[in-house]
Amino acid sequence: MSAGLEIRSPGLGVSIQDDGRHGHRHIGVPLSGALDPVFLAAANGLLGNPAGAAGLEVLLAGPLLQALDAPVRIALAGTMGARHLTVAGAGRAVPAWSTLRLQPGEQLQVGSPCGVGYIAVEGGLLTPPMLGSRSTYARAGLIHVVTTLPCRAARGFGERQNVALGHEDGPIRVIPGPQDDHFTADALDHFYTGPFRVTRQRDRMGLRLAGPALAHNQRGADIVSDGVTPGAIQVPADGQPILLLADCQTVGGYPKIATVIRADLPRLAHLQPGDEIRFRAVDADEAAAARAALARRLSDWLASARPAQAGGDPDTAVLLAANLAGAAVRGDDPHLWPD
Amino acid sequence: MHPPPRLFALGDAAFTVEFGPPQARDVPPDIQARVLGFGAGLAELQAAGGLPGVIEWVPTFRSVTVHFDPDRCLPWHLADRLQALAAEGRQATDSGRKWTIPVCFDGEFAPDLDAVAVACGLSREVVIAQLTATEFTVRMLGFLPGFPYLSGLPASLEMPRLATPRPRVPAGSVAIAGRMGAIYPWDSPGGWRLVGRSPVTLFDAARADRPAMFAPGDRVRWQAVGLEALAAS
Numbered sequence: 001m002s003a004g005l006e007i008r009s010p011g012l013g014v015s016i017q018d019d020g021r022h023g024h025r026h027i028g029v030p031l032s033g034a035l036d037p038v039f040l041a042a043a044n045g046l047l048g049n050p051a052g053a054a055g056l057e058v059l060l061a062g063p064l065l066q067a068l069d070a071p072v073r074i075a076l077a078g079t080m081g082a083r084h085l086t087v088a089g090a091g092r093a094v095p096a097w098s099t100l101r102l103q104p105g106e107q108l109q110v111g112s113p114c115g116v117g118y119i120a121v122e123g124g125l126l127t128p129p130m131l132g133s134r135s136t137y138a139r140a141g142l143i144h145v146v147t148t149l150p151c152r153a154a155r156g157f158g159e160r161q162n163v164a165l166g167h168e169d170g171p172i173r174v175i176p177g178p179q180d181d182h183f184t185a186d187a188l189d190h191f192y193t194g195p196f197r198v199t200r201q202r203d204r205m206g207l208r209l210a211g212p213a214l215a216h217n218q219r220g221a222d223i224v225s226d227g228v229t230p231g232a233i234q235v236p237a238d239g240q241p242i243l244l245l246a247d248c249q250t251v252g253g254y255p256k257i258a259t260v261i262r263a264d265l266p267r268l269a270h271l272q273p274g275d276e277i278r279f280r281a282v283d284a285d286e287a288a289a290a291r292a293a294l295a296r297r298l299s300d301w302l303a304s305a306r307p308a309q310a311g312g313d314p315d316t317a318v319l320l321a322a323n324l325a326g327a328a329v330r331g332d333d334p335h336l337w338p339d
Numbered sequence: 340m341h342p343p344p345r346l347f348a349l350g351d352a353a354f355t356v357e358f359g360p361p362q363a364r365d366v367p368p369d370i371q372a373r374v375l376g377f378g379a380g381l382a383e384l385q386a387a388g389g390l391p392g393v394i395e396w397v398p399t400f401r402s403v404t405v406h407f408d409p410d411r412c413l414p415w416h417l418a419d420r421l422q423a424l425a426a427e428g429r430q431a432t433d434s435g436r437k438w439t440i441p442v443c444f445d446g447e448f449a450p451d452l453d454a455v456a457v458a459c460g461l462s463r464e465v466v467i468a469q470l471t472a473t474e475f476t477v478r479m480l481g482f483l484p485g486f487p488y489l490s491g492l493p494a495s496l497e498m499p500r501l502a503t504p505r506p507r508v509p510a511g512s513v514a515i516a517g518r519m520g521a522i523y524p525w526d527s528p529g530g531w532r533l534v535g536r537s538p539v540t541l542f543d544a545a546r547a548d549r550p551a552m553f554a555p556g557d558r559v560r561w562q563a564v565g566l567e568a569l570a571a572s
Contacts, residue, residue, distance in 0.1 A: 023395045027551035028480040130544045178347035223361035227397045227404025251481035259350035287351035
């Protein structure tokens, strides 16, 4: 009996991610890992998994998954709904921030997230790790082309659900530099005043922002490449910042005006084209306090998860079953989105 | 003499220790030696358990970026330790490893070779002779997994990057730009000038102990081989 999920439809912008590929940046291998490690940890936590266990990250459209010969427990995190389809074809809406048990042959159609969403399985996805991580990095062949995702058969029972886990509002907090001395005083003013608009140029490597031009001083817009990290904000000669994300290269040749603190990296995952953001400078102590506050919010959230209500709304189930293309959207459920 | 090393915060989970200024067009060899020496010192400290919370470090031409878990160490304490180590001014010359890499400089595998020869006022044969007479030094790996930045290209072959990068440079392409050489481990976009092709696998995740062929401080020579050598491998 093999436990796992068959990928009946791959969705769009779906990849396997865990807490990243640590220890190989000196040979040019990006960190990778979940764009929002807090949401991944939330999905994993509902199943009792370690926070960084490998799951599926969904950027655009979720996959259609089918349980193989054993039941599989799944959790969803993010503003992203799903439909649970029985072998007989009956459907039931599954809200995000909850777990479910997929019996052999049953399917789960995951919708499109607002921002980024995660699908975790009990025990974590068990694809073979490469260089110590299961995270996909297709550019360097660090990817398994698979039609089934191995995982363990469900052991736990008693499904759980919770309210949506949100992120903080307010300016994105940054630590200035390391090359903030490459900018004019005006440019630094503009940077911390903003606002900057998220453009359509965005992927797992980074996103381009548009805002007041940030002029370099006589030190210029080119540096001899040095180390970068997710959250670093590079400013090339055109003065428009590039915010680096999980799959960013290990080194870069543009001055970095500031670097987003770790506690605010998950927020960057959900930025949409047209969103406006501002930056605020903090010091290491405030960054540490922000990390502690975020960890506390996650553990409080996990502690507040409650048993899922059995059955669900039969009328909704009938409605959704009759709409296999996913046109039915329950208006009172903010987590369910049209496919 | 160079200014003393400087330490910068790169966010709240990394420090960059800078041995040479960001703007220098040519990083002097003794800066490279201090980068390598600092890396050797870090490796010793970590082996002795003296770098709690440190995950990894990335040497570049003129700096070393140290990535750490800020919840598993005291960042200010780590900063002190890194500055003390940097101030020792330790130097390491090279890794002691030498590589001879087969390169085919023929026709389709060297799409920019004629243009380089014309721009440098040299014959194609002289360009190849100069490239194969050069002992390159691996300065850092970056841009792509296993991509080596090789210093030592003669000034006579100095050329800027292409004004418009190619959307796809084939894996194995041997390239030059500025005073540097490189070999592309992967198909990727690229703006360097392509002067040859090598069959060598520069990066293999299955080689778990050493996925990248090169390490900083390695010495590399390019050896001209014919088309048949490329086809046979």
